[in-house]
Structures are given as structure tokens and as C-alpha cells.
Amino acid sequence: MKKQITTLILLASTIINAQETPNDSIKNNIEPDQSLNEVVLTGTMKPVSRTESPVPVEVYTAKYFKTNPNPSLFESIGMINGIQPQINCNVCATGDIHINGMEGPYTMILIDGMPIVSALSTVYGLNGIPNSLVERIEVVKGPASSLYGTEAMGGLINIITKDAAKANKFHADIYTTTWLENNVDLAYKFNIGENVNSLLGVNYFKYANKQDKNNDNFTDVTLQDRVSIFNKWNFKRENNRVANIAARYVYEDRWGGEMQYNKKIHRGGDKVYGESIYTNRAEVIGMYQLPTTENIYTQFSYNYHEQDSYYGADSYHAKQHVAFWQMYWDKVIGKHSLLTGATFRYTLYDDNTPGTLNYDGTKNMPMETPLPGIFVQDEITFNPKHKLLLGYRFDYEKNHKGIHSPRVAYKFTPNKTHTFRASFGTGFRVVNLFTEDHAALTGSREVIIKNDLNPEKSYNGNLNYVYNKTFGFGNFNLDATAFYSYFTNKIIGDFETNQNQIIYDNLDGHAVSQGVSVNADIVFQIPLRVNLGVSYIDVYRKERNEEKILEKTQQLHSPKWSGNYSVSYTFPKRWMVNLTGNWYGKMRLPILENDYRPEYSDTYMLTNIQVTKSWNQFEIYGGVKNLFNFVPKDPLMRPFDPFDNNADDPVSNPNGYTFDTAYNYAPLQGIRGFIGLRYTIR
Template identity: 25%
Template sequence: MVLNGIIPPDRLRIAAFSLVLYFVFPLALFASEISITGTVQDAVTGEALPRANIIIEGTSTGTAANDRGQFVLENLSPGRYTVIAQMIGYEVGVQRIDVTTDKKLHLDFKLRESFFQTKQIVVTATRTQKLLENVPVATELITNSEIEESGAENLAQILEDRPGITIQENVNGGKTLSLNGIDGKYILVLVDGTPIAGKFNNRLELNFIDADDIDHVEIVKGPSSALYGSEAMGGVINIITKRFDEGLKITSHGKAGSYELYSGNVGVSGGMAKTGYAVNADYSRGGIDQNEISINVTDTESSRIEGKVEYDASGLGVFQTGWEFKEDVQDGNDSIFLLETRIRRNNGFLNWKKECTNRFSYRAKGYYTDYDRRYTTTVVHSGNIASIDTVLENILGLQSDLSYKFRDVRFDFGVDYSRGEYESDRVANHHVLRDQSGVFGQIESNNIKNLTLILGGRYDKITDVDGYFSPRISAMYEISPEFKLRSSYGGGFRAPSFTDLYIDYNNVFVGYQVIGNPDLKPEKAKGFNIGLEYFYDYTVLFNLNLNRNRFDDMILDYVVRPAVLSYRNVEHATFTGIEAQMRIYMLKNLTATFAYNYNEIDQDDDIEEVPSFFPRSGYVRLNYGMFKNKVKLSIRDQLLGNRQVREFDRRTGQYLPNLKTQKAYHLLDVTLTWYLMKQLSARTGVTNLADFTNVTYGPWIGRRLFVSLDVTF
């Protein structure tokens, strides 16, 4: 109320406060609506990177780049921010910016193609999904880009130039591996975390695993039975297959090369609503040097078809199922016989994943894998069948994993069960069954700053074999943003195989006999790994690892009497190794990888049959991009030092007493790739450029050329 023209003081105060709100509050709103614009581009080509993720560290604020690589971060208050740009296949971009009332803030990110791999998700080392940089167990990764640039046809070719891995070829054309000097029968090979049926002489032949459906390969060195049970004494190689694409994608791949090599692959994949699907078919033929007398194979032929489907049932979880059929045929001959090996494989699975809460999840997987190998010998002149040797093996299994996270502690538990069936004319009673069950658990703690600690173990029980417990402890400590220290200690074991226990085979053509030993004990291992990592400014990544693995009760073959072989447990052998690897950006379009690996075996004096290996090996890889990465040159060189070899004389049925030395050599591969357009690329290359061969010890196949064409719609 106004009295005599005078406004009461309380109303004056209200009016003044209202004026302040009227003018100041909009200014406050205006100040809080500060935004940052920017772009995300390929550092070499300058092309936009659509759907790159841009986030502000430590907040929930983020966005994605549009089709032109542009982004906007809105509603920011004044302050200092760390802005991160991420894109699959590229290194992470990080920029810091001071936000004031200035509205014209702009950031440009130029991301380089991924080279250091630290942001790649891996699963093998802990049986859970983790970024590679956060895994406390030393893990090596072979990316899809590395597989493609090598022109690899199969898993053997993917692995053959990796430090510490030696690929050896037998006279039947099969390729097996050794890892840090440890024979391949102690290395567990998995596909998406499940085992594969079918081994020849206890070793998986890697050239029968096609590269077309492989996304990447994870390698864990050292005892891993605490997660995977038997056969993981020396390490695990896990093949991760390709995932589903968003929208329809059609791919086609064709390749031709030396020794009448022809191969092709067609794939269709995509997704709609809550469903994903993928179908692949491939065929290959040839690739064997028919003039090489050391290899009894004159021709090879392989065909494969596989498909998988995924469905997200919302509250019920995600279901995935798939099936693969593969057939491989090898023809060969000698002066008396025509030889044919025909291998058929069927692999199927059914997965279920359920994220119950943000703390609790469950996964179950059922799988079936079978292997049918028929080896037919036919007399050259008469055409009469001299022998048919058949091996049938199948595995039916179930895996289950449960995870629960409480604050900074994560609990993982799981139960595995499998039933293996083996049938062969070479084993006593011809038919054997084996059940294997295992239960594991691990606890991961991040309670202490900069320290990740994992404790775990697994107990396994296998038919006719004593139960065995495999422990493991691993830790990673971040000394500084650049330095990390990793260490792990674990146990492993390998149950005697069907052939170790029950083989009863008389090779009348060569003149020797092999008999099993049903009294064999499981082989055991205890080992540790210590590693140091230095990562500087996304320019240099250096890793140094020391490993030691002691095997007890090793199962090795020995001469019972002339021309008669069997198996026995021996005392021990200790494998010690050191590995150094450095990845470096030398120029913005030139990257280099250097690696050196040294291994030695300390064994009992009476052990003469430990398989030979290369104590020293090195690896160099150079990648050079030209014309804004439209053309890429890859040079890879593997250097193998001298090794000692103990030969087996088939005429006497005994190992020769004196060791022989295989001289050092190197294998140089070169690949050139043209990215003609987004949908079309061409590749040409040469393996074993120096054309090195060794008739006695291998490699038996010399220089090989290839050209390939990839089309994507």
C-alpha cells in the first residue's frame, strides 16, 4: 500500500531483489550454456570419423560425432576439462581445455589407427572382459588388421612370425607349434573360449583352422589351468571369431598363389532390431609344393560353411547359437602307395548371457565338437586298399560363469563339464570314454590405489585320473602413468591323453610299434611371469617379460627295445625365458615392432626326447602408409637362431646318440595392400622371400607369391 506517495521499505527491497533476479538469472543461464564444438578425423587421410565417441573425463557428459565427424558438447559450466575422443580401431585422443564465458570453443581431434592395442577388450587372461591395459596377466594380441595385412590363410600362418612361437611342419603337411620352447601338446587352443576336438599325435594341426572368420587372437603364456583345466600347462591361445555387423554387410574374398593355390570366401552378416546373424562359406585348394620330396602331400582341398544367430530377449538375456561344418582332404603318394587323409569336423554351440543387475551377471554355454579322420592307403599299381585307419573323437560340454561385483571387489565362479569319446583302430579296446569336471573361482580386488590383485584356483577331476588343484595369483601395479609392473604365479596340469594311455599300433610299413602306458600320472607345472611395461605419450610401448615354468612327471616317448616305443613319466624339465618387445611410431605413417625371445631348458640328464626348439628368435615388423594410407606396405622378418636336434632313426627304432645343429636362418614376408575404395581392396605379397628351405629339418616350402581381392557391400 502507498501512503502519501511513499513506498514502504520492505516493498522497495522486494522490488530491488526482483530486478536483480530479472537481469542476473538470465546471465547465469547464459553462462551455463557454454558449448564446445569440434571434429574427429583420421590423422593421415583427413577423412571424417563418424560415430566417434566424445566424453568429458569424470562426468556423464558425452556425445557422438555425426556423419561429417562433427560434434557438440553443450551446457558446460566454466572450468578446466579433459575431453576424450574414442573410435574403434583408433588410438584414444585426449585434449585439455579451460572453459570460460567465451562461446567460441573448438577442438579438433586427429586420431591415428590403433597400433598399441591397449584399449582392446580381451577375455582369455581372466576369463572376463577387460581392457588389455588393465589385465594383470601378460597377454599378447594379434589384431584383425595384422591378420589381414599378412594374407594368412590359416591359424598357423597367423602365428608363425610371433616372438616365442615356432611353427613346425611334419611330413604329412600338418603344422604344429611350440611356445617359449614348450611343445604344442601343452598349449590349449580354444575358439571363443571352448576346446576343439581332433589332434594328431596329441597336437592340434593349426593349418586346418581357417583365418576367414577370425577377428583376433589372444595369447597367454604360462600355466593357465586355474581357469581352463587340463592341457593349459604352458599357455592358452584363444581364437576370437568375428562379431555381428549393424545393418546388412556382404563380403567376398578371393586369393590365388603359388603351387596352384586358389581360395575364396563369401560372408553375409547383419542385424535388425534385437537379432544378429552371420553366414560364411569358404573353399581353398592347393598351396603345397608338389616337387618337395620331404612332404608326402601332393594336393589339399578344404571347404567350410558356418552360421550363427543372436537374439536379445530383453529381460531374459541374450541368446546365441551357431554351427560349423568343415572338410579337409589331403592326397599324397610314395613309390608304393597312394595316400588320402579326409578330415570332417562339426562344431556347434548355444550361449546364454544375462546381466541381472549392474553388479551381477551370468553366462552359460553348451558346445559340441566332433572330429572324423580317415587315412586310406591304396597300392599304386593294383588299386587295392592296403589299410583304412579311422579316428573318431567328440566332446560334449557345458561351461557356466557367474560374476558379482561389490564396491572394488569382483567375484567370479564357474563350473565346467565335458564328456569326451574316442574311437580308433590304434587304441586297445578301440573305444574310450572320459568325463572331466572342474570348478573354479577367483577374486579381483582394486581396494589399494594403483594395485589390481587377483586370487583364484580350480579343481579338476577326470576319469581314471587323480583330482588336481591349480592355483593362481596375479597382480598389476601402476608405478606411474607410464610404468606398469605385472606378475603372476600359477599351476597347471595335463591328464594323459587317450593315445598316451591306450595306443597299440604296429606300423608294418615302416617297421616300428607304439604301445601305451595305462599307469601314467598327470603332468604338472608351476610357473611365474614378471613383466614391466613402459608406455610413453602414445608413441612408444615397451614390454619386458621374464618367465619360468617347471614341469614335473613329464610324459615323453622312449625306446622300450629296438623298434618298440612307449611313454613314461620323467622327473622334470624347467623352461626359462625372457622376451622384449617394443612398438614405436617412427613417423605418423610409419610404425615398427621389434621383438627378441630367448628360452632355455634345464632337464634331467636321462631325458633325451624333449622336443627341440629354437632358443633364440627375433621379429621385426614395419608398416608404412603411402598416399594418405590408400597404399600400405608391410614387411615382416622372423629370425631363428641355431638349435640342437636329436634325430630318430626309424630303421633301428632308436634316437641317434649325437645332437645335430640346425643353422640359424630368417623368413622374410612382404605384403602390399591397395585400398581402391571403401568397398574394394587388393593385396599382393610374398612369403619366405629369400626362398630358404632345409630338406632335413624344414622349412620344406620355399618362396610363395599370392594376390587377393576383397569386396564389401
């Protein structure tokens, strides 16, 4: 490892010394934050500055995520207040993304406005998006189903990739860690003639260093070998009409398990435990503005996802196709900015579990879900101080029939310092039962749908206040949001009534997500910038017990208190220091009956520090992650008997414990150093 780092430093120094000029310096002041003037797309599906948007949208640029580099967006997204990337398995590191405490299936992930990452592929789809191709990330918290349909129930994350015409000619970002995690991120722009620009990105991540710091004979971190190729094309047309298309391919080989596990020998066997997952994924997205006098746009996306995996001796092999098409008309009439369109989404899903068999289990029946919809939105600007947004969407699903999703938002801006927003909306989710509960379906249980399932619905209201003012010391921006969401018809699986069945039914009760989120951004006249965020979130459900009395149950993996921080200071001669981190309060964890492990986690903090030196075209950076070396204790139940061969022994296991991998609340990776190099040709 020392040899790797020394070679990287010598290479960087050689190139840098050849490029540095004696006049290279940096100013000792920082301009006031201009983020409120950034153009956003996500809230209303049309470009508008953040200050003018009636829907609160949070924007995070690629520069923000460079203060704590990570090999995937799944890890980077945790730097955003109120968003929690949650690992749900300590062995294979599968997980999901929580917005305001809601589980992953309630979060919609978009790439350039297209619902490209969903259901089966939520985590694996985010891994392997080259960070060098990301322009910014836009976040809307709360239901957005009136524009984006199913899954946009708890919120959405829109990953905006760079415009090929405006991107740098070449960019490389290479780094390694003391755990021997190696990441290469490359982007190259080229032109074909005067009217075609293309941006090609390649990401390669390799981690093959088995580590067992907690001595439970299991890998602390999942081993990964991943390659991702992304190519985006922009076409110049008359009158600046839009035309672009992009494609991405991802292949990943990941596994975790006992330290003596060998994929070639033990994969799918019952002697040495391991969880091995091969992922093949392909995506295509595009947008085309029709050559008409009116602003009419059509968008499309398609993704294919194949997962070939073994969880111990249990096989799970699934394929999913998702096609999406959308056309909309953007028209301004007086004070009204209208948007209306039609959408169609088609999902085909198949796997090797009982979930895709017919009723008597004799024939394979892949699930097909067509979902057509229409939507309309009217943004009314009464005057510079008052703006009203009205929206409505109608979708038709073959089982749930017609689904209505209205929303209303109001913005009041008395002056440049204060902005008030209030909104109310509904969200819905057409549940794909089997892609979300595949681990439970790898056995021989019979799947029972007790009643005609109604779609899950949510009713959300939030109040947002933004304060932005420049003082003598610098610029201060405060963004505070209070939210309340009420969920009905939550679909749950009953695994306990009959050990040979899984019984699905709508929740006899309701669920609630409520809380307050505050972000503060301070840009000082000296070269210092501070970002602070804190969230209080209370997520629970109430369901009727056998006595028909409502009982309250706190949401798993949802801390009531959490926060993030980022402090950046720029020294002369382009030296910069970044201190970043997250902290989480106690969260409820999935425990077994008579479990000796505590039901609630510890309060903990993950802190990182980075030092960066910049030249004209180069940056060299390095630092320490998890500075205080926090690692959870005893995450695995009975790691010495992963196949439960002796689970029924009343002498050695009087409590009837079974092997369990779901007790997780923080990474098992302790303190580690990292060093990297960036090179850019503009």
C-alpha cells in the same frame, strides 16, 4: 597362371575405377597405438581392458594378420613372437603349435572361450577357420589351468570371432599364388527381424599343383582340398543379456607322397608311398546369460572329429567326440570382483589301433574321459595402482583322482607409463596317450602302462613389464616378460626296452621351460609403424639314466633364439607397403642313429613383402613370400625306399637307415608371388 593373375587384375581395375571418388585420400599421420585399451576376455574370463588385467594378455587383430595373408590360422599364428607352428611330418604336413618352446599338447586352443580344438584335431581344427570371421586373437603364455583346466599347461590361444550384430554386411577375400594355391574367404551378415543377427562365413582352399623342387621324388607341399562353413547367431535380449550360438563344419582331403602317387590306385597300398588324410569335423558353441538379476552365464560346446587316413600301407581311422559345459557367476562386491563356476568335459575316443583294445586284445574298448571341475577367482582392486588376483580350480579325473590348480597374480601401475605384473600358477594335463602317439600305435605293439600314471603338472612364475609413452616422434610401447616353468610327472613312451611293447610311465626327473620375451611397437607421427619381437627360450628335460644320474636333453624343435618383425608404411592415395618376417635360431632335430644329417638346424629367416592399394570398398594386394628363397636341404631319409624294402641290405645300407619324415624345421616351399582382392560392404 599368368592368365589367372591378368584376369584378376582386370576385374579389380574395372570395379575399382567405377567406385573411386576424386576426394579419396589418406591422412599422412597415424594415431598413437590404442591397443592397451582393448577389451580382453582370456586372462580372467571377463571383459577388462588390457591395462587393467592383472594377467598379461597379448592381443592381435585381424588387421595385423592381413599384412601377410595366409590360407589358415595355423600359418598366420606364426606371426606372433614366441609362438611357433611346427610341421612334424614332411609328407602330410601334420603339426602342432608351440608356446614358449613347449610341444603342441601343452597349448590350449579356444574359439570364443570354448575348448573346441584339442588332442586329435589340434592342427586340422585350426585349418579352415575363415579369417574374415576373426575379430582378434588373444594369447596367454604360461599355465591357465586354474580357469581353463587340462591342456592349458603351457599357454592358450583364444580366437574371438566377430559379433554378428557389429560385423560388416559382406566381405570377400580372394587370392592366388604362383604355386597355384587358391583361397576364397567370404562372409555375409543378415538379420531376421530386429532381434536376430547372423553371420555366415565360407572358406575354400585348393592346392593341387604337385611340386618337387628338391628332386627327391616327393611332393614339397601337401596337396589340399578344404571347405569350411561357419555360421554364428546373436540374439538381442532385454537388459543386453548375452545369447549366441555358432556352428562350423570342415571337410578336408589332403595328401602328400611320391610324385607318381594316385589316391584312387595307391591309397593304402605298398607299391607307391603316400600319406592320405580325409577329415570330417563339426563344431557347435554357444553362450546364454540367465534371465536373473545376478550375472550368471552358461556356455557349451561340442565337436565331432573323424580322421580316415593312411600312412603308406598303415591305416589310422579315428573318431572323437568332445562335449563341454560350463556355468559361472560374475559378481562385484566392493573391491572384490568374484567369478565362480562349475565345468564338465566329456571325451569319447575310438580308433583302429591296439590302443583301444582291451587287455587281451579281443574286444574294442573306446576311451571315455569324464572330467568335472569347479573354480573360483577373486580379483581385488585395492586402489588404481594395486590389483591382486587369486584363483583356484579343482578337477576330478577317474584315473588321476583330485587335481588342484591354484594361481595368484599381482599388478602394480605407478603411473600411465609403467605397469608391472607378477604371477605364479600351476597347470595340469590329463594325457590322452593314444591320440598323441597314434603313429606309433599303427603296428601290433602291446601297450603297457607301467604304473598308475600321475597327471603332468607344472609350476610357473613370470614377471611382466610394460612401458608405454608418447614422444615427439610418436608412440612407443615395450612389453617384456621373463618366465620359468617347472614340469613334473611328464608322461613318456618307451619304444626301445621291448620291441613288441610301448611302455608308458611318468618321467623319472623333471622338465624346464625358461626364457625372456620382448615385444616393441613403435607408431611414428609419419605413417610408419614398426613391430619387433625377440625371444630367448631354453626348454629341456632331466631324467635319470641307468646309473640314476640326471641327464639333460634339449627339447626337439625348440630354438633358443627366435623373433619376428613387421614394418608398415602408408603412402598418399592409400598405398601401403608391409615387410614381415620370422627368424629362428638353431633347433635340435630328431635324427636317427649314425645319421649323416646335422642334429641342429641352420639359423634361417622367412621374409615377406606386400603392397596394398585401398579404395572405399576395395583392396587389391600382392607381393612375394619367402623373399630370400630359404628351403631346408635333404629333409627325407631314404626317399627312394619309403617302404624300407631294402633297409636290411648291409651293402647298400650299412648304417641301417630307415625312411624318416620327421626331420623338419622350415617349410619346403621356396619363393613365390601372390595377388589378391578384398571387397567389403559396410
